[in-house]
Amino acid sequence: MKPTLTIAALALSVTPVFAADYPDRSIFMVVPYAAGGPTDTIARLTADAMSKSLGQQIVVENVAGAGGTIGARRVADADPDGYTILVHHIGMATAPALYRQLPYKPLEAFEPIGLVSDAPMTVISRSDLGPETFEDLLAFIKEKGTNVTYAHAGLGAASHLCGTLFMSTIGTRMTTVPYKGNGPIMTDLIGKQIDMTCDQATNTVGPITQNQVKAYAITSEERAETLPDVRTTTEAGLPTFKLGVWHGVYAPKGTPKEVVEKLSSALQAAMDDATLKQRFAQIATIPATKEQATPDALHTKLDSEIKRWDPIIKAAGEFAD
Amino acid sequence: MDIKNLAASLVLLVTGLSFGLTSFFGMDVGSALRMGPGYFPLVLSILITGIGLAVGLKAVTVSVPFHPQYAPVRSIVAIIAAPILFGMTIRGLGFVPAVLLTAISAAMAAKGQRPHIAAVIALAITAFCLAVFYYGLGLPVRLFGPWIGV
Amino acid sequence: MDFISNLALGLSAALTPYNILFCFVGTLLGTLVGVLPGIGPTATIAMLLPITLSLSPETSLIMLAGIYYGAQYGGSTTAILINLPGESSSAVTALDGYQMARQGRAGPALAAAALSSFFAGTIATVFVAALAPPLTKIALQFGSPEYFALMVLGLAASVVLASGSVLKTIAMVSMGLIFGLVGTDINTGAMRFTLGRAELADGLNFVAVAVGIFGIAEILRNLEVTVQRIAVVKRVAGLWPSREDLKTIFAPACRGTALGSALGVLPGGGAILASFASYALEKKISKTPERFGKGAIEGVAGPEAANNAGAQTSFIPMLTLGVPANPVMALMIGAMIIQGIVPGPQVATSQPVLFWGLIASMWIGNFLLVVLNLPLIGLWVRLLTVPYAVLFPAILAFASIGVYSVNSNTFDLYVMAAFGVFGYVLAKLEFEPAPMLLGFVLGPLLEEHLRRAMTISHGDPMVFVNRPISATLLVVAMAVLAIAFIPDIAKRRKEVFVEED
Structure with a gap:
């Protein structure tokens, strides 16, 4: 059998059973950076909070390397069954401009689940x-x-x-x-x-x-609670100088719609979790709102960020490979 | 002739030249004040190549007997295959088969080892690793992977 | 004195039965996991981290400290017993520790490591408690020129590590340096020697290289004879160090403690040099340097003390600046944030109980380590009586899992296999692996600091001699090199004179 046929056959035979019972075993959340870093911390806090409403443990797996592209590729190539998901930051949007040989297309290789945070x-x-x-x-x-x-x-x-x-x-x-x-x-x-x-x-x-x-x-619209004396770039007269480090959760392309919805609603519930809110606030990170923790919002954000950074990075003439 | 040091010199020359040529032709070397990515490796390669030449020249002028003892080819192949097998199967076959294959390959490396003893050793190691890494430490792996339909 | 009352506060926080229990459990788990071949302290802590997250912040950090010391000691145990270092510092311990084990003196080697670690840990804890702020000020004086000079000094000292040909040692260090450069050049983003593999973009994995070049090469050497005849240890002599041993290790442990405490404070890679520097120092001042590399107990005690003292003082930048000095500290910071504590200089004032409790628990962790491990030495030594036909496949399985667990990267396993063959060839040609490993960890640092210093000074090389600390270190490096070569020159001169007579 040709590989495409095999995949199609597998998808047909397996998907319906999956979606109804999902999740019936622990889920792997890939963090494309080393344990202990800011992305890892955000992922662990989010995984903990999401586990609560999913009723299954979310295990964080650190797949570090090459500016986060190795971990992202791992998830892009994983089975689209909802048991392998990815947490990635703004690097998802800048990788296409920085890496000339990026082995996946961020907008096409993933099903967005929702935004997590902005710092x-x-x-x-x-x-x-x-x-x-x-x-x-x-x-x-x-x-x-x-x-x-x-x-x-x-x-x-x-x-x-x-x-x-x-x-x-x-x-x-x-x-x-x-x-x-x-x-x-x-x-x-x-x-x-x-x-x-x-x-x-x-x-x-x-x-x-x-x-x-x-x-x-x-560089945010409003001053940070933890830094009340630091003016925003708008107040200081440079309103176009705005950026934040945002995180999003992704699943591989082809993940069943029901699974994406379950993950997304678990993410929304997690953003309301008291511990998570408190921990995020301590590290000056803003959790996503209910509207932001959705596939559509993440897709729009990713698309606009890719378009925004592409000319800036190309003009600087720097490549990471 | 000092065969051992001649071989040592060969190792140094091969390493020095291959890294050196890659840095010189494949990278921007720059200058001492504005170093490019190739500068530091090039300097090191020249040093290694130089030492390789010196060791080699000295080796052809003296005479030292050389009677090395080697591990049998079977041992070398089996030992080196062990981590490679693990790498090729851990994601596809899963943790249990990967550890089992690795342990069998390694256990067969001993000269004169019989297959059934190697199999028993490998099974015991697999059971131990399963208990320690999967159940004890919660290593994020799958016990059986997608290649065997789980 | 202020720090005594602070320390008392910390001790009272750490010395509750509950916290002692978790510190002990942490030490035990750390030792047990760290002793598995191919699993160094970083991997051990990363694996055990989730266990601590359900505890209260104090208890969790105290347990983590226990895991840290346990993992380090476990790593040294593996290095001594089967010549398999899990991190750069235990590569030094393996040099003489493994030779001692082969001579049946694994017990004294392990005891020497435990006792000198405890000694160093005790002194360094007082150091941290009393001198953290002034030491931080000194560490902040170190910019890239100073770090570059320090690395040069470390490399100069590495030549002393050699027990064979000086020329071949320099070649090994250079080879290590160049292997260390594999990966992305941080200045330009250019890929160097990556053979087009994205997995190599962040360089060769240290554990994969170390396990290959030490562990696999050693297994291949042992397999040169048939399975029935393999015996790593001929006989096991006494378990305990003799009175004479204890006398021999005291001074090296003191010097190691001093070196380690000083170097550990520097967050830019100072601690990496501690054990190598201590070994080089002991060998240089020894009356019988020819014993080094053949089972000299000073060669175990000094580096182990230096390593542990450095591990202790590397907490200083984290505690006073909130900056991680190494991957282990980064994990600790991650754990603190998940626990709701933002690390940084404010911790000492905003959370005094936690801050001083952590410092006190360092000492308690060290103490429990000795209490736990002295009785365990008998068990570890008995591991050597496990038939080699069972032991080495187990080592390979553990090492494969350990290397994989670091980054879930299968490519690292191929690197490990390749370096296994390379290490075996090098061993047959009488090249020594330890200097290469030192070069491997220093290579990226050396280049990084050199190029950064040049960038910041806008291309003025005088920056290395105009700054007093860097100039002094470079002069010392020259002196060390001169001392290393003088015996050779002197010997040759003597030979020349003999011929003329």
Whole structure:
């Protein structure tokens, strides 16, 4: 039998039985990053909360590597039975521009389940950098140009995307200094070895409130509860400089509709979970609303983000492969 | 002739040259002040190749007897096959068959090992791994994978 | 003194029967899982992490600390018994520990490791409690130029590791360095030596390389004879170190503790050097350096002390800055967030009981480790009497599962097989694997810091000599290299003179 026929036959024979009883065993949630990182934390909290309404355990499996594309590919190739799902962040939308040989198409290879969270970014610098306000900082960068060092956590990382967007918005280039991960950047920033970066509020709230680094602006529509004194980029006069690190849950393409609906409603219930809400708030992360935790909302978000980042990344001329 | 060091030199030359040529032709080398991705590997390759030459030159000038002892080919093949079998089957066949195949392949590596003893050893190892990793530690794997219809 | 009252607060929090119980369970589980071949501390903690999440924050962190120490000691046990290191530091322990085991002295080797770890852990805990803030200030002085200089010093010291030809050792270190560079170049995103495989984009997996080059190569060496004749250990001498052994390990343990405590504070990879540096130091100052690599007990005690002290002080950047110094610390931070604690400098003031309880539990964890493991030594040593025909297939099965469990990546298993063959060839040609492994972990760091330093200084190489710490370290590195080569030169000169006479 040809492979397509086999798959079709399998799908026909198996699907109806599945959908009704789903889930009757534990579900694997693939996290395309290492255990202990921010995506892993968000996934574990979400998995816990979703398990409650699904009545089955959701096991987190870390399939790290190549900027999250290995884990995403694993799920794209998995059986579309709802027992293998994926949590991925904004990298899902930027991968097509960063990876010229991406082995899957984000919009076509997955069934979106729903959005999970959104975390704003903060523009921060070493505590003794000259400028005091965001406006001063812009003038400072325009004057010094490549003499200002901007740290990011590797191509495709949130801090890299933020820097790329920032530089393309203000039309000035700085010297970019790549790191492996956010931890070392924060150490070097507190130790005054580099000038500035832009990182998820999740990682920066602590150092900012302890005055170990200087915060200039936050890239969300509204100020963050945990950082009431940090102005938004709109307030600071640069409204087009907006981005957040959002997470979504996906299933492989071809997952039965009933299964997608079950997962999606479990996700919506999870977003209402008291523990999850509290933990998300502590790491300056906003849980998705009931309307956002739906397949349609995630599809729209993914589509618009892919279209948004494609020209920005291509203009910067950087590729991760 | 010092056969052992001649072989050692060969290993170094092959490694040095293959990494060196890849860095030189396949990557942007840059300069000492503006290093490209190929700079550091190229410097290391030159060092390795240089040492390889030095070891080789010294080896042809001296005379040392060389009587090495090797593991039988069967052992080498069986040992190396063990992790490869695991890698090829863990996702398709699942945890139980993958561990079983790995353990059988490894157990057969011992010179003079009889198949039925190897099978008993492999079964015991599989049972132990199942208890420890799957039930004890909750390793995220499937016991039997999609290739055998589960 | 302030820190004594703080420590008392911590001890009172940690010393409830409930917390002691979980610390003990954590230590036990960590030891049992960590002792499985191919499963290092990171994998052990990642696997056991979910168990701790249902507990209260204090208890959960205390249990995690127990798992951490248990896993580390378990890793050293595997290194000593079957020459299979699960992380870079135990590669050093394997050098002399495994030789001791082959001579029937596995018991004293394990005891030396446990006792010097406990000693180092005790001193380093006081260190963490008393000096965390000032040490953080020093660590923050270290930018990329300083780290680069430190790595150069580490590489210079690695030459001392060699027990054979210096030239071949340098070749091995360089080979390790170049293998470490496989993967994405972080500066440009270019793929290097990945053979077109996405799985290699993040580099070769350390556990896969270490298991291949040490473990599989060792199994192949043992299989050179028939199954009936294989015996790894000829005889088992005493289980306990003699009085003389204890006298021998005291000074190395002290020096290891000092080195480890200092290097562990540096979050940019300082702790990686601790055990290698300690081994090199002990060998250099020993009156009988020729015993090293052939079962010298100092070569076990010093690095184990350094490793454990470093493990302890690597908590400092996490506790004072909220920055993880290594993958294990990243896991701890993840666990804290899931528990509802945001790590960072504010933890000490906002959650004093938790903060000091964790520090106190470090010591308790170390203490329980000794209590647990001294009696277990008899059991571990008896493992060596398991027929080799059963032992080595089990090692391969565990190692395969362990390597796979890190990233659920099947490609890592092929890497492990390839490095097994390579390691066997290298062993037959009398190349030593330990310097290669050091190069492997240092390679990416060395290049990263070198290129970052040059980027930040806008291409000015003077940055390495203008900064006092980096300049000093580079001078020390030169001195170490000179010392390493002088005996050779002196010997040759003597030979020349003899001929002239």
